[in-house]
Amino acid sequence: MSKFERLLAMQPEGIPSRPAPKKLSAQAYKIPDTTLAPEPPEATENLRPPKPSSSEYVKLTAYIPKDTHRAVKRILLEADQDLSELIEVLLTQWLRSQ
Structure with a gap:
């Protein structure tokens, strides 16, 4: 008998009890082999x-x-733009006008 079974049996009325979680197999705990380093993303010119x-x-x-x-x-989502880019453009225009 688990030390928590008594607590689980005292489930308040109106709250459905949950089934016990499934035990995972040893395979689920295996760490993937990471000896191969992931390939770096392709470099682009204006990155x-x-x-x-x-x-x-x-x-x-x-x-x-x-x-x-x-x-x-x-509007930025529809145009697929970034808020930082918009702010940079607006501030640059403002600086030029000064």
Whole structure:
């Protein structure tokens, strides 16, 4: 008898009891052989380093109205664009106008 069977038997009314979890076979616990290193992705010509790990980028936090944020996200999703790219374009245009 498991030390928890008594607790399981005291199931409150109205809450269905769950069956005991299945025991996994030894095969389920085997760690895959990782002696072969995964192939690196093919390099593309205009590939920038990832922004979080690049020293060329800084994180920017701004407060904007929720409605504006939702509308911008919707349009960017439809256009398959990134918010960071949009902000970069807008700030660059603003800098040129100064």
